[in-house]
Amino acid sequence: MSNRAHNLADETQAQAEAQARMQALDAEVPAFMEVFTSLAIPSLIQKAAHEFLGKFPPERRLGMASALSWANPFYLPEMSDEVVKSLSVNANMIAELTMRAKLTASRAPQLNVLLACAPKSASTFIAGALQTALGLPSAALFASTPRIRAVSQMGGNLREQEPEELALIRNGLNGAGYVAQHHSRCTPYLSLMLKTYNVRPIVTHRNLFDTFVSLDDMIMGYRSDNVSEGLYFSDGLPANYGKLEQEDRLTILVQRNTAWFIQFYVSWKKCERAGLVKPLWVSYEKDFLADKQGLAERVIKHLGLDPDSAAKLLVAFEDKTDGAAKRLNKGVAGRGRAMPDSVRAIIERTAHYYRDEEDLSPLLNG
Template sequence: MRTIALEPDMAKVRVLADEFIRSVPPQQALGVAAALNFANPFYLPTMDDASASRLRIDLDQFCELVMRARLTASRARQPNILVACAPKSASTFIAGALSTALGIPQVSLATPTLSAYSGSVLGANLREQETDDMALLRNGLSGAGYVAQHHIRCTPFLARQIALYGIKPIVTVRNIFDTLVSLDDMLREWRQVEVPGNPVFFDDGMPAIFTGLDDEARFEMLTDATCVWYVKFLLTWQKCEAAGMIKPLWVSYEDDFVADKARLGARIAEFVGLEEADAERIAMCFADTSKGTSLRLNKGVAGRGDKIPAKTRERIVAICRRYAGEGDLRPLLGKELVA
């Protein structure tokens, strides 16, 4: 299962999966084929038209199955946690620590894949990380619960999904200047080796020239690519909360994650509200930075945004100021907030 879930070469997947199906007793073949399709959503077993016709379902059957799946998932008694995050807000680290502390898997709610990493391998990184209904159902039916981590703006539609499936949203935010410096570090690190055709474009959307630019040009490019998205991310969650659609737990990189991990652990434990959510264990997992690199914890400090050139800082503030009447922009701008 894991092998084909992490294999982007579909020709290889078909060979491996089809061979495996042929190796099992005929009465088990359909169940095995379904499991393999569950592992890789792009795999379908090789068969003739007559065999495929015998397995077809009509729209009425599909509607009933979806309704039953939604009904079951909506009533499941399992911990479902969404870490909705501004980029570089320690969200990968927080999600990983929660998965460890609570003993529940990390999943993707944006792709119907076996794991969050599988979605990346299959080429989903540059997509908007909107929730996928099939992913919500398959993970909502697991019985284990999950932690999902996504760069996702809130909408009334998402708020309804959160309510329907009993999802606990934790929203992580960070000063935008510090964010851009940390993002720049990450992009330059994984672009150290130039590869013909710029294949990592499908991971970050940056042109091949990015690492060769000077600091000012890179930060200007990052501002163009991300600034408005960051503002809308913050405001959509604030507006949906103000409208009573959601009740998220807000986590500030500076005031919570960096300042007091023990207090953050206690807040999350209370918010999740599970017997398994032990505040001390969560705080202990937050304090353990031994796997920080793999969990994208860069420096783990605040105040790095001071290195952004003054011209770019002024431009960022000007962009944010356009939205000043829409919500509280202090989590993004801090001391540089201009009302």
């Protein structure tokens, strides 16, 4: 074989090896992103990104740094002032790119679903069923991170969960659609955002007395043997919550949350009456517990899908496996009947203030 032939063979082999290395690196990206998305300590974010970017050739690093910044809202690559200046943008560039992104997201042919949910209304279960039956990914719409679990891991659970525009745009560009599950009150502003980005809302609610008993039960699952201030940004409760008597625990929950739960329900009703939004209403008692088939059919119709999809959704509704991950607690109605009278009185008194705003019987009577 001639020298030229040897050189060509060596070059071909080198190219193949380089391509194989790049393929192996690309295969690492999803697993790395899964971890990187949830990092919240600046030093760890920079260290992980620096080490990962170092594996890629220089020509790939800017693109990968962009992907990392898109995945973690707190990551900015370490660059010299000169490089930063060469990458800088001005207001006109931002305005044009934002317009392009908004137009693209608003016209994207994908199904976007917001499950606006009162806590403990089977929303996690319903969201999971929708994702399974319709093949849709989950999305976080109130933070610049791909998934809601990352918000929790970053200590963001106490944030209000009203969807914001950047998150609506980024998820509206994913080419797949999504199911977002958030404790979001409605406003005229949010109604316009949902309309702009073609998001179909489903609103879930539950009897308040049952809700608080179920909420306490869920919290005690991780608080009963844990006296820790480290959980504060997860649920906002005092460190000794798990050591308190039930009446005291329920009193804390009810004093803190009753007005918000009522505002949640009233806000969606007011926006609906004003013609600003057209949600599908889902009752925990009447729909989720009593008529899953009817619920599946109503959901599919609301989403504008083929009626045959209702059968797949019903199968997902009936699947009780992995109940802990789906936050399927007792799955019954009437748990609040044994609530202490002192706690019940707080709920009833707070609801009384809203008596002229909305019929709250679905929250008080089931």
